[in-house]
Each structure stands twice: as structure tokens, then as C-alpha cells.
Amino acid sequence: MQYFSYLGGADPLSWAIRLKVAIGAARGLSFLHDAENQVIYRDFKASNILLDSEFNAKLSDFGLAKAGPTGDKTHVSTQVMGTHGYAAPEYIATGRLSAKADVYSFGVVLLELLTGRRALDKSKPGFEQNLVDWARPHLGDKRRLYRIMDTKLGGQYPKKGANAIASIASQCICGDAKLRPPMSQVLEELEQLQDAKYGAPSPLVDIRKASHAAPKSPMTSTPKSPLSSTPKSPMRAQPAARPSPRRSLGAAAPLAGYRTAQVH
Template structure:
């Protein structure tokens, strides 16, 4: 893909940082991909290895979820459990799957939540070079996601404050639901999509409004 992987843009310095709008659109693209696998494919498909290095970016920074090599077909369209050998990537594995091998679509929802946290913070899922208590992204982030002040302190510094605080709080709330320790408390991916769509639409309307204002100002400026 022309723009490589999400992993490269979040964690490799030689790639350009992603702006807030791109991050929201990538989050929505990934949510829609999982929604299709979980709720429209027959039988349901569990990706089992969603992570930033499996999210490819095209020339317009639209995201494509790739690498279905570990995917499993689900017996139930939403929550049917599959007992399987634990595979996947450390830091992205849902706790119930990592400890028991019981795999459901909600296992993917947890992994998606980790990706969302990476989009928010610019951190990797596991980083032993960070201070004690910050090694595991989910453990560090979860208590902070519902605190408006602490959420702002978590934001990826490469964004340089260029984001909507209102949208940030909403995305943080979605991430908090997705990485809940209890699978039953995690949302369906269709709920995540429905929550993100208005935020992305708002990006477009704000951009259009700004462009219109600029054009009006230009048209009304005195000619030299």
C-alpha cells in the first residue's frame, strides 16, 4: 500500500505523523471492517490478530484491515465462543482469550480498543522503557479515559494540540468501552461505527465551512 502501515506512521520517526482527522477516519475504516466480519459475514469471522502493523494505508490514508491468516469462523453471528490455541500479539490480546483460549468477536473488539488507544496516545501496547506503571498501555490508560483532564494529558504530543477536545472525550469513551476486562461490557462493532460516523462527518462539514469562509473573504477583498 502506498502509505505503508499504521504502525509506521504512529511509531517510526521517518514517517509523517497523522493529524487528528486522519486518525478518526482510520478508526472508522477499521471499525467498519470488523463490523462487516462480525455482523455481515456468514458465518461471522473473528480476525484474531488486529494490530497496527496489519492496518494498511492507501494513497488517501484510508485504512484496510489486512492479514486474515489467524482468522476463525464463528459458530454464532455475534458471541459464539470458539475454544482455540492462543495466538496473536502481546498487548492486543483480550484477557479472557489470553487466559482461557475462549475466542469471540468481543476479543476483536478489545484489540480494536488497543488500536484506538494507540491512535489517541501514540504509544505502543507494551513498552518496558517507560516508567513503572506505564509499561502496558491498557493498564495505564483505562483509569484515565473517563477523566477529562487526564485524557488531554494522554494525547499523542505529535498532534500539537490540534484536535477537538469534545471529539477526544468521545473517542476516549469508546476506547474505554472496547478495552473493558469483561467481554460482555464491550460494545458491538456496529455500535462503535455509529458512534464514530458523526465525528468523521463533522470533520467534513468543518472543512467545507472553513473553505467557504475563505472563498467568501477572498471574493470580498478589495482588488489592487
């Protein structure tokens, strides 16, 4: 079952399951990055996360995976390919690929878990179409974070856990690739959240009280992203059923303005 087929439904995934999915995906990326022969996934996105009947996450579609740099090299150079809304800005601008590009993409998926929104959504107002641009100003402010949380959670999430996930996501989507944490560190921090019971259900967050305590956010319009492709639709929880064959609903497309390259 595809992960992103669960967002947006009447019965969405609980906070605990979202954290479980994030940990499973982080474990997969960490394994690839820390392998003796490093592998860069290059097209990490929500629709490439597959879930079994117990919501264990597995990565799929390695068609764009690339061998990582060797020796003292910090990156590999390649034509830009991937999925709009998930690709790291430095990779788009220069074609220089490193494992930190995957970290950026993982940060975008964390934002999707928090907000229930797609990485790119043209049905939203201009300044909200790009999830990273819209969410970033709220990630470092505990008083404003509730404004971007997925309303389908109904406030059923631990505030400390949500703040911690927001902090991790903020580090992952840092504009300076060198300042992004390695996936091994991201995985460790997520597992600590689970161990600390931040993945357990909590009393409803009082949205009305929070709205009185927090100043209104000055929402400003941001330039439209030149990346136009729309990711797959969000995920929604379904009753447990017999495990179905895992599948992937489509391969990544080359980013606008770049030619398709054969992956070596």
C-alpha cells in the same frame, strides 16, 4: 503502506486522518463480524492496518482468522494465539474466543491513536509499559485526558472528539467481554464523530491552562504484563506519493506459554 510506520515521526498524522483510519478499520471488522458466516479476526493490531496513498485503511494478514460460533454458542474454543498487548484478557485466560476479543483489540488501537504510544513499550517506566493499564485511569476523566494525548499532535485536536474516542476505547477494553459494544455500534459512533466535524482541526488545546485546572493524577505502579512481545513501531505521516504495493511486516506470534496451533 503500513499504518504503524506513521506514528512517532516529526510530521505525524493529523487528528482527521487518525479518525479516518479508525473508521476504516472499524468498518472492516464490522463487516467480518456481521457476515452470514461470522469471522473473528483474532489478531487485530495496528501493524495489520494498511493504508493507501489517501490513507484509506484495509485489513491484512488473515492467517489467524477463525470462524465464529454458530447456533446458540457464544464462543469457540481454541489455543491462544495473537499479539502481546492486543489480546483480550478472557481469551488469554480461557482460550474462549468471540467477536468481543476483536473489539478489545480495536480499543487498544484507539488508544494508540490517542496517545501515539505502542500497546507494549518496554522503554517506558514499569507502570507505563502496558498501554491499557497506563491509559485506562484517564479515559473517563475529561480533565485528565490531555495527559495521555499524543504530544506530537501539538494540541491540534477537538476536545469533544478526543473525549468521545476515549469513551469508545474505554468501552472496548472493558474487562467484562459482555459489556463491550459490537463493532457495528463502534463504527456508527465513529462515523457520527466524523459527521459532527469532530475530525476537523481545532485551536490548540491550552495545556498549561488544563494543567492548572486538573488535579495531579496519582500514578501507581501496576504489575508487569506477562506478555512480552513488542508490537511494530508507530506511524508517522509522509508526503503523498505514488501508491506503493501494500505489505505486511510480519505475522503474529503465539502468546507466551501457549503452543502454536493450526488454524482451522
